[in-house]
Amino acid sequence: MPPPAVFRFGPLNIPLSQVFLVSKLSFALVNLKPVRPGHVLLAARRPVARFNDLTHPEVVDLFLQAQRISKIVERITSAESLTLCIQDGAKAGQSVPHVHLHLIPRFEGDFANNDDIYDAMAHQPRVDNPNRSPRSPDDMAAEALRLRAEIGPSWDTQ
Amino acid sequence: MPPPAVFRFGPLNIPLSQVFLVSKLSFALVNLKPVRPGHVLLAARRPVARFNDLTHPEVVDLFLQAQRISKIVERITSAESLTLCIQDGAKAGQSVPHVHLHLIPRFEGDFANNDDIYDAMAHQPRVDNPNRSPRSPDDMAAEALRLRAEIGPSWDTQ
Numbered sequence: 001m002p003p004p005a006v007f008r009f010g011p012l013n014i015p016l017s018q019v020f021l022v023s024k025l026s027f028a029l030v031n032l033k034p035v036r037p038g039h040v041l042l043a044a045r046r047p048v049a050r051f052n053d054l055t056h057p058e059v060v061d062l063f064l065q066a067q068r069i070s071k072i073v074e075r076i077t078s079a080e081s082l083t084l085c086i087q088d089g090a091k092a093g094q095s096v097p098h099v100h101l102h103l104i105p106r107f108e109g110d111f112a113n114n115d116d117i118y119d120a121m122a123h124q125p126r127v128d129n130p131n132r133s134p135r136s137p138d139d140m141a142a143e144a145l146r147l148r149a150e151i152g153p154s155w156d157t158q
Numbered sequence: 159m160p161p162p163a164v165f166r167f168g169p170l171n172i173p174l175s176q177v178f179l180v181s182k183l184s185f186a187l188v189n190l191k192p193v194r195p196g197h198v199l200l201a202a203r204r205p206v207a208r209f210n211d212l213t214h215p216e217v218v219d220l221f222l223q224a225q226r227i228s229k230i231v232e233r234i235t236s237a238e239s240l241t242l243c244i245q246d247g248a249k250a251g252q253s254v255p256h257v258h259l260h261l262i263p264r265f266e267g268d269f270a271n272n273d274d275i276y277d278a279m280a281h282q283p284r285v286d287n288p289n290r291s292p293r294s295p296d297d298m299a300a301e302a303l304r305l306r307a308e309i310g311p312s313w314d315t316q
Binding site for chain 1: 212214217240243244245247248
């Protein structure tokens with residue numbers, strides 16, 4: 001079966017061009033406003049808000065795919081570390097009410113204070129953040145294509 | 159088989175009294191210096207540093223246990239959200255080189271800025287942080303007992 005043309009992400013519809021991995025229960029997408037180049041998201045395909053709303057198979061799939069993606073992100077960005085984070089609920093800074101994991105490449109000295117990254121992340125992916133311009137659809141599609149090429153066959157839509 | 163008397167956590171030995179869940183491949187522990195009451199850690203039993211060092215069964219076990227714990231932490235702290243985070247490598251703020259997930263209960267207005275929590279987390283569990291006093295072994299053991307009681311039988315050491 002071909003992958004769907006759009007993926008639901010909270011109230012948003014993410015076009016397939018911005019998606020670089022589709023598994024049975026998860027999908028990975030590039031960012032409109034990454035806090036750093038290479039910052040990507042991995043979401044459950046079923047649109048539920050909280051980590052505890054996931055079934056066991058959804059949890060398993062999400063984190064096995066996370067491991068697969070983390071390797072690629074670290075390699076293609078030449079990162080030395082990664083921040084892996086779920087903002088699980090609005091009070092934790094979650095802005096799209098749909099379970100998703102942030103994967104962010106990290107480098108020595110990338111933020112003045114190591115954890116300033118989270119301030120940046122808190123404002124992502126809010127499209128109304130005045131401090132960052134949104135990327136063009138072409139930029140996002142190009143990044144997704146590069147990630148797809150690295151990951152290999154990844155359209156598991158059975 | 160009874161659980162081990164101590165659990166290796168990077169260079170540290172964590173006494174069983176501070177552990178509240180043991181599964182085949184993971185263990186959960188209370189914190190010497192939690193950023194908020196209820197902030198706990200879940201680690202792989204095998205002492206490896208990076209998320210990508212985990213085997214598939216270790217990834218699966220870690221996150222299924224995370225889901226189990228997250229429910230309990232949220233309930234007993236009456237939290238409204240949770241921060242779930244792996245600092246995967248030194249450049250991401252990881253201070254103990256042993257894969258572990260932070261689970262932190264979150265509340266409306268718990269930090270002046272929502273993501274100040276990460277600054278706090280960055281200094282945990284460094285025992286030399288001058289801004290927080292370490293807890294007593296009795297406090298930590300009491301918290302572990304309370305969590306064990308909520309979780310139920312959780313000494314899967316086969």
